[in-house]
Amino acid sequence: QVQLVESGGGLVQAGGSLRLSCVASGYRFSINRMGWYRQAPGKQRELVAGIFSGGITHYADSVKGRFTISRDNAKNTVYLQMNSLKPEDTAVYYCNAVISRDYWGQGTQVTVSS
Numbered sequence: 001q002v003q004l005v006e007s008g009g010g011l012v013q014a015g016g017s018l019r020l021s022c023v024a025s026g027y028r029f030s031i032n033r034m035g036w037y038r039q040a041p042g043k044q045r046e047l048v049a050g051i052f053s054g055g056i057t058h059y060a061d062s063v064k065g066r067f068t069i070s071r072d073n074a075k076n077t078v079y080l081q082m083n084s085l086k087p088e089d090t091a092v093y094y095c096n097a098v099i100s101r102d103y104w105g106q107g108t109q110v111t112v113s114s
Helices: none
Strands: 003-007 010-013 018-025 033-039 046-052 057-059 067-072 077-082 091-098 102-104 108-113
Touching: 003 091, 018 033, 018 091, 018 108, 033 067, 033 077, 046 067, 046 077, 057 067
Parallel strands: 010 108
Antiparallel strands: 003 018, 018 077, 033 046, 033 091, 046 057, 067 077, 091 102, 091 108
16 A cells, blocks of 8 residues: 655745655555645645656746755655745645545644744
């Protein structure tokens, strides 16, 4: 059974940085794409960043230039480095993996204070 376990969330002041990690386990086939989504209170879940197995990345316009997604295949881990954080980045961040279907982590809270 595929499991995604996130870590690294927390409380940070505006302008600060956080790094999220997501470790994947329990899968038998290659992961096509891993990514990070976020959901703020009262809003829909939105894509933040994604990385394909070949290393191609894509980002939401709102985080371009501030966030960086990376992947360590040997460790089955995907990272999200978040710099220059803003209060509007406050949300629950979810790790996502696409194998035969979408798999989700339990989420980690990121709170950015002004």
